[in-house]
Amino acid sequence: MSYIQIRNLWKEYADQVVLERINARVNKGDFITIVGASGCGKTTFLKMLLGTESPSRGAILLEDAPIPDEPSQQRGIVFQRYSVFPHLTVLKNVMLARELEHSPLLGKLFGSARRTAKQEALAMLEKVGLTAAIKKYPHELSGGMQQRLAIAQSLIRKPAILLLDEPFGALDPGIRADMHKLVLELWKQHQLTIFMITHDLKEGFLLGTRLWVFDKPRHDPQAPGAFGARITYDIPVGQSDRSLYQKIDQQLQVTQELTMEGNAA
Amino acid sequence: MRNLLKALILAPVFCAALAVVGIAHAEERKSFSVCWSIYVGWMPWDYGAQQGIVKKWADKYGIAIDVVQINDYVESINQYTAGKYDGCTMTNMDALTIPAAGGVDSTALIVGDFSNGNDGVVLKGKKSLADIKGQSVNLVELSVSHYLLARGLESVGLSEKDLKVVNTSDADLVAAFATPDVTSVVTWNPLLSEILTMPNSNKVFDSSQIPGEIIDLMVVNSDVLKANPKFGKALVGAWYEIMATMSAQDAKGKAAREFMAKASGTDLAGFEAQLASTKMFYTAKDAVAFTTSAQLKTTMEYVAKFSFDHGLLGDGAADAGFIGVETAAGLYGSSKNVKLRFDPSYMQMALDGKL
């Protein structure tokens, strides 16, 4: 039995098919990176996993039950931006999850409960290397530090699944390499199941255990919205060669161009 | 830098210009302006201006008189006091407390009428003025309503300390009386008759009980009048022609009253009801008789005392007689500071047919 099953999943808007016939099985502990041309439904797919969008047809099953259709603490998320709370310091951003958990009425902890939460948050912040910045507000942090904070904040609630929507898209290449290392470490340590969208194919080949390519296998130039994207490749990372990389890269570019032409028409 | 200097030099010039504009000057002039506001006793000015009667008389004396309506009564007096107009319609009390107290030597050129029931005290539920004790009374503070209340209270042995005066804008008095909080008001017509139509309202005191104390005047700047007697003659001449027309019981008189009724926002019946509680001096004879009576001096003494008690004569005022009021029956107050003059001589000219 698989941890997550995706069964004949469709997502359609009025006159546009975004995703069609998605079928997949995911095991606990998989680290799946998702690539694809822009506008081919990667983020929509992630939102369905998150519970902020629901499928038009088909279903996503989590341990054989339909996945909850609103966000919950099972599934942590890191967006490209706006993932942290601007009005809280770094430390309080991380402590927040614990406070919400243990104080339903006030969402705030006091006394020894607060000290425990603080110790936990400090430990988590140490792991992501933000110990020096615990008293700073997010706007005082660099982009990389903000994303590390977002990850720390998500992980303290110990989600089973971590969803990453282009988390490093806005970062410099050097910082990105550090972040890759961090994510891999945390993945192993917390035994997470990770879905990560990236627009960088190289990142997809480098990180995780599986690479999914979202692409539209059929194009109708008269009706660009007639066909949706599917998972065209589902390949284990580490067992692929250079030629495959180039082939996927080329196909995605073709789709990108076709999509843009369709939009222009 | 040169621009800055220029500005510094020019600023006082502008100031001077600003200061001089609008001050009524005493030299001989050809054109004048007077202002009026809507009230039963002053509607004739509108009629006279619209029908060309004022122009006819001004032409006769070779001058021009502009008659301007101002919506807000107090604002019209303030404008006159500031020097924007040569004359203005107002009551005897306001003439004393606004222009005269503001150092503008003013002359009551025409004594048009006095309120004979046009101002009144209204209680909700209660039937006698003495019941007002302990109540909050809504009225336009420091106006003739306030004066009427003070005079009424004297008549029943009470004083202002026995109640609480709430300053209320005249525009909102009718609506105010409709609310449960408000139990007594003092006001004038047409608001008074409007309030008296409401259930449970009783008029417990009105100006007919202090006849001749609330007087409606045409007040002009004394210096302007002195330098330009023609201005006074033209205004008085026009006024008594209008009076003769409107008081006539013929078609023309009715048309005149209908015109005034419409202009004041009511109908003929409503306007005549207001006229009924106003003692109009339709003839110069009546006006001169009233102006030369000894009662006027006594009235102004009451008014001056009330005004002094309420701080209306200014801080320089040591007593109620601080501002001298000249009447035919003699001077009230300080002879060194005469700022308000009741001058029957122009009305006398009308009486003698010398205009």
Place this chain on the structure above:
Amino acid sequence: MKKIINLQPHNGTRWLLALLPFLLLLLLYVAASNARLADNPGDKLLPAMGSFADAIQRMAFEPDKRSGDYLLWVDTGSSLIRLGLGVGISALAGLAFGILNGAIPFARAPLSPLVTFLSLIPPMAILPILFIIFGMDELAKVMLIIIGITPALIRDMQQRVLEIPAEQLIKAQTLGASSWQIILRVVLPQILPRLLASVRLALGSAWLFLIAAEAIASTDGLGYRIFLVRRYLAMDVILPYVIWITLLAFFIDYGLKKISQWSFPWFHSQTGDGGKS
């Protein structure tokens, strides 16, 4: 010579330049006042500086002859209580309903059109109805301020809540937050500095409604005094009162700005709104 857009006045010069228009105004006033007083020593429209000093002395530092009160302080106290109550209640209502409308779609659906409708009614045009409902006493004055500024505050707060990035609300849910906790820990603290900013803007209207309410029916207050003494053209009292109101308004605004900067440093450095000045 540098281009004029690149020329910056130095500190001293800046103060001087800031004072200059005020000095010119004062000069203009004194000249005009002198000219009028030369014509009529009793002129009340533009009194001399000495008359202002007398009036201030009399209103602020001497008990009134009739009531024994120090009028300026009594008036200021009454007005500030009304303003404080009116603005305070409006701010609370704006906050509560703004968050409710902004955060909960089922509240927004029926309430938002209603609030928009109410905010478009000019309160001064329906005064008689307000008198019937709220009477003519203190309540009516406070209510006029509340009715005058609350709908706009609610709309503003609702808009500000809707502007909070959806990512944050989702993020909070993935951290296990309930709707109540999201409102309490995510929405409310982010809305508070925006509320202060809106209140600062609304204070102008609040003063206007306060003065109007005091002009309509009152026994004390800054607006009451101005409209009362206008009856005998006492500009020597009116002008100091106007300047006093301006000063009060300025200091209230300045105080709110400082409170906001002190309490919400993250907000002010985020918006670049002079956290350091």
